Amino acid sequence: MKKTGGQILLESLRLEGVDTIFGFPGGAVIDIYDALVGIPIRHILVRHEQAAVHAADGYARSSGKVGVCLVTSGPGATNTVTGIATAYMDSIPVVVFTGQVPTELIGNDAFQEADIIGITRPCTKHSYLVKDVKELAKTVKEAFYIAGTGRPGPVLVDLPKDVLADSTDFKYPENIEIKTYHPTYRGHRGQIKKAIKEILKAKQPIIYAGGGVISSDASHELTAFARALSIPVTTTLMGLGCFPGVDELSLGMLGMHGTYRANMAVTNCDTLIAVGARFDDRVTGKIDEFAPHAKTIHIDIDPTSISKNIRVDIPIVGDARDVLKKLNNLIKDEKVDWRGLHGEWLDQIAEWKSTYPLAYKQEDIIKPQYVVEKIYEITKGDVIISTEVGQNQMWTAQYYQFTQPRTFLTSGGLGTMGYGFPAAIGAQIAFPNKTVIDIAGDGSIQMNIQELATVAQYNLPVKIAILNNNFLGMVRQWQELFYKKVYSSTMLQMSPDFIKLAEAYGAVGLRATKPEEVIPTIEKALSIPRAVIMEFVVEQEEDVYPMVPAGAPLSEMLLV
Amino acid sequence: MRHTLSALLVNQPGVLAKVTTLFSGRGFNIESLSVAETLDPSISRMTIVTRGNSQVIEQVTKQLNKLVDVIKVVDLFDTDYVDREMILIKVTTEASSRAEILRIADIFRGKIVDVTPKSYTIEVTGDEGKIRAIITLLKPLGIKEVVRTGRVAISRGGKGICL
Ligand SMILES: Cc1ncc(C[n+]2csc(CCOP(=O)(O)OP(=O)(O)O)c2C)c(N)n1
Numbered sequence: 001m002k003k004t005g006g007q008i009l010l011e012s013l014r015l016e017g018v019d020t021i022f023g024f025p026g027g028a029v030i031d032i033y034d035a036l037v038g039i040p041i042r043h044i045l046v047r048h049e050q051a052a053v054h055a056a057d058g059y060a061r062s063s064g065k066v067g068v069c070l071v072t073s074g075p076g077a078t079n080t081v082t083g084i085a086t087a088y089m090d091s092i093p094v095v096v097f098t099g100q101v102p103t104e105l106i107g108n109d110a111f112q113e114a115d116i117i118g119i120t121r122p123c124t125k126h127s128y129l130v131k132d133v134k135e136l137a138k139t140v141k142e143a144f145y146i147a148g149t150g151r152p153g154p155v156l157v158d159l160p161k162d163v164l165a166d167s168t169d170f171k172y173p174e175n176i177e178i179k180t181y182h183p184t185y186r187g188h189r190g191q192i193k194k195a196i197k198e199i200l201k202a203k204q205p206i207i208y209a210g211g212g213v214i215s216s217d218a219s220h221e222l223t224a225f226a227r228a229l230s231i232p233v234t235t236t237l238m239g240l241g242c243f244p245g246v247d248e249l250s251l252g253m254l255g256m257h258g259t260y261r262a263n264m265a266v267t268n269c270d271t272l273i274a275v276g277a278r279f280d281d282r283v284t285g286k287i288d289e290f291a292p293h294a295k296t297i298h299i300d301i302d303p304t305s306i307s308k309n310i311r312v313d314i315p316i317v318g319d320a321r322d323v324l325k326k327l328n329n330l331i332k333d334e335k336v337d338w339r340g341l342h343g344e345w346l347d348q349i350a351e352w353k354s355t356y357p358l359a360y361k362q363e364d365i366i367k368p369q370y371v372v373e374k375i376y377e378i379t380k381g382d383v384i385i386s387t388e389v390g391q392n393q394m395w396t397a398q399y400y401q402f403t404q405p406r407t408f409l410t411s412g413g414l415g416t417m418g419y420g421f422p423a424a425i426g427a428q429i430a431f432p433n434k435t436v437i438d439i440a441g442d443g444s445i446q447m448n449i450q451e452l453a454t455v456a457q458y459n460l461p462v463k464i465a466i467l468n469n470n471f472l473g474m475v476r477q478w479q480e481l482f483y484k485k486v487y488s489s490t491m492l493q494m495s496p497d498f499i500k501l502a503e504a505y506g507a508v509g510l511r512a513t514k515p516e517e518v519i520p521t522i523e524k525a526l527s528i529p530r531a532v533i534m535e536f537v538v539e540q541e542e543d544v545y546p547m548v549p550a551g552a553p554l555s556e557m558l559l560v
Numbered sequence: 561m562r563h564t565l566s567a568l569l570v571n572q573p574g575v576l577a578k579v580t581t582l583f584s585g586r587g588f589n590i591e592s593l594s595v596a597e598t599l600d601p602s603i604s605r606m607t608i609v610t611r612g613n614s615q616v617i618e619q620v621t622k623q624l625n626k627l628v629d630v631i632k633v634v635d636l637f638d639t640d641y642v643d644r645e646m647i648l649i650k651v652t653t654e655a656s657s658r659a660e661i662l663r664i665a666d667i668f669r670g671k672i673v674d675v676t677p678k679s680y681t682i683e684v685t686g687d688e689g690k691i692r693a694i695i696t697l698l699k700p701l702g703i704k705e706v707v708r709t710g711r712v713a714i715s716r717g718g719k720g721i722c723l
Contacts, residue, residue, distance in 0.1 A: 117574065118577070121577060121578060121581045122581055122582075122585045125628070126628045129574075146628060178628065179631070180570060180628055180629060180630060180631045181628050302626070303622045303625070303626070304619065304622040304623050304626055307615065307618065307619075308619060311615075
C-alpha cells in the first residue's frame with residue numbers, strides 16, 4: 001500500500017522507537033501534522049522552535065536516546081539554529097526535521113524559504129535534503145544512525161512540501177551501511193598497552209574526564225578504573241556526574257571556575273589520563289602551562305579531538321567504554337599496591353583541598369551558593385538538574401554534588417542562555433516521575449520563559465530556581481574584575497514579577513528573600529506536583545571563585 | 561609548509577560546500593582546489609593545496625576525514641607524486657613580439673589554442689615551477705589574462721588511493 005511522505009516519516013520514526021517529538025507546526029509541514037493524528041507518538045507543542053531543539057536535547061542527554069524535533073520551513077527552521085549549535089558543541093544526538101518549500105520552488109526566494117542546510121552546515125554533524133519520497137525512509141534511518149553513533153551530534157533533515165505529499169511504497173530498511181562513515185569504537189590494543197606501561201610508572205596521575213564518558217555510558221568503567229588504581233578524578237563541566245562528586249577521589253571540576261585542588265593537581269600531575277574530553281580553552285587556561293610535567297594519554301572516539309590543542313603522548317582512538325573495559329581487564333593482572341604508590345600524591349591533594357576548599361559566607365542576604373547547596377542537601381542527588389548560563393551554572397557545577405551520569409544538563413560548549421528551562425522540559429518528558437529542576441539566572445530564564453505555557457499545557461511539574469541577582473551576573477563579574485566596575489548594560493533594571501508571572505501561566509510562584517526562607521521554599525516547591533518558580537532574591541554582587549582569568553595558567557587562580 | 565591533499569568524496573550536491581565551509585570555519589587555508597568526477601561517477605576526486613605546520617595539516621586531514629561524505633583523504637607530502645597544473649595565458653601580440661612568443665611557447669611545449677590579430681592564447685601544462693617560469697618570461701611581452709586550473713596530483717608507482 002502506498003503511503004504519503006508525511007506518513008512514511010512518522011512510520012519511520014515509530015520504527016526507530018521514537019515516542020516523543022518536540023515541535024511547532026507551519027504550512028510546509030502541515031502534511032506531517034495531519035498524518036500525526038492517531039499515531040502513537042507524543043507531540044509536545046513548544047512555544048518557540050529554539051525550545052523544541054533544547055527540549056529534544058534535554059530529552060537526549062537525560063535518557064541517552066536520540067531527541068527529535070519537527071519545525072516548519074523558513075523562520076521555523078532558522079529559529080532552531082541556536083538549539084542545533086548548542087547540541088553540536090556538546091555532541092548531543094538530535095534529529096531535526098525542517099519543512100522546506102516545494103522542490104520546484106527551492107532557490108526562488110519563495111515564501112518562507114530558507115537555505116537551512118547551508119545555514120546549519122557548520123553546526124550539524126550531517127544534513128540531508130530529501131528530494132524524492134522514495135529516499136525518505138532510508139534518509140531517516142541514516143539520520144538516526146549518524147546522530148547517535150560515533151561522536152554523537154545533531155543531524156538535520158530538510159523536507160520539501162511536495163515530497164511530504166507525494167506517495168510511494170513504504171519499506172523501512174533494517175540495516176544500513178554508509179560506506180563513508182565508520183566510527184572507530186575499539187581502542188587499539190598496542191596503544192592501550194603503552195598506556196598501561198605509562199600508568200605503571202606514574203606517581204602523580206590524574207584522570208581528566210569529559211562528556212564523552214557520559215555519552216558512551218562509561219561511568220561505571222571509569223569509576224571502577226579510578227577506584228582500583230586510586231587515581232583521583234577531575235571532570236569537565238560536561239563530565240559532571242560521570243564520577244561520584246562525593247567520592248574521596250573526586251577533585252571536582254577543573255578549569256576557569258574549577259576547584260583549587262583540581263587545578264593544582266592538573267598543574268602538578270606527572271600523568272594525565274584524558275577520557276572523552278577535548279581540552280577546551282575554558283578547561284586548559286594558558287595552553288602551554290596546562291599539565292606541563294605530564295605524559296598525556298588521550299582516549300577519544302573523535303580523532304580530530306586528539307592533538308588538536310595540546311600534544312598527546314599516547315592517543316587512543318575509540319569508545320571510552322570499550323577502552324576503559326580493556327584497561328580494567330589488562331590492569332587486573334598487575335600486582336601493584338596502587339594506594340601505596342599514589343599515597344603521597346593523594347595526601348598532597350587532600351592538603352590542597354583543606355587549604356582552599358570551595359567556600360562562601362552566608363550573611364544577612366541569601367547567598368546563591370547557599371541555595372544550590374541546600375537544593376543538593378534536600379534532593380540528595382536523586383533529581384535531574386539543568387542550568388542556564390552564567391554564575392548560576394558555575395555555582396551549580398561547584399556546589400551540587402552530582403553522583404549519577406545524565407543528571408546534569410547544561411550548555412557547556414556554546415554557553416547558551418535559555419537552554420536550561422526547555423532542556424528541563426525534555427528531561428521531564430523522558431522521566432515523568434523524576435524531579436527536574438532548572439537552576440537559573442534572572443537574565444537567562446527570560447530567554448525561553450514562554451515555555452511556561454508548554455509546561456502548563458502538559459502538566460509538567462518542572463521546578464525553576466531563579467537566583468535573582470538583578471544582574472547579568474557573570475558578565476558583571478568580568479566587568480568588576482577586569483573592566484573597572486563599569487557595569488555597562490548588565491543591570492537588569494526591569495524584570496517581571498516572577499511570582500505573578502508564574503501565576504499568569506498557571507504555575508506556582510514562591511519567593512524567598514531571607515536565608516531562613518531558603519529551605520522551606522525548596523521543600524514546599526518539591527511538595528507541589530505542579531510547575532513552580534522559586535525566586536531567591538540573592539546577594540547582587542557575589543562572584544564565582546576560584547577564577548582563572550581567561551588566558552592565564554590554571555595555577556594562577558583568583559581565590560575569594 | 562605546503563601540502564597537497566588528495567581526497568575521494570561522494571559526488572553529490574553540497575559536498576564541495578561542506579569542504580569549503582570546513583576550511584573557512586576553522587581558519588585553514590586553501591591555495592588551490594580542483595575537483596571532478598572519477599571513473600566511478602558517484603565518486604569525485606579533489607586535490608587541495610593547503611599550507612600549515614604539521615599539527616594544522618593533521619587537523620585538516622582528520623577534519624576532512626570526519627565529514628560523512630568524504631571517503632578518504634591522503635596527504636601526499638611524504639609520498640612520491642606527480643603534480644600538474646594547466647594554465648591558459650592570453651598574450652597581446654604585436655608584429656615584433658609574435659616570433660618571440662611562439663618561441664617561448666615552444667620551449668615550454670605550449671600550444672596555441674586561439675589566435676586573433678592582436679592575441680595568442682597559449683595552453684601550458686606543468687608543475688608549478690614551469691608555470692611560474694613561463695609567466696615570468698611572457699609578462700614583459702604583455703599578458704592580458706591568465707586562467708589556472710589549480711594543482712592535480714597523483715602518486716607515483718603502481719598503487720593508487722582507492723576505497
Ligand atoms: C544567548 C546568550 N547571550 C549572551 C550570553 C553572554 N552571557 C554569558 S553569562 C551572561 C549573564 C547571564 O545572566 P543571568 O542569566 O542573570 O545569570 P547569572 O550570571 O546572573 O547567574 C551573559 C549575558 C550568553 N551566554 N548567551
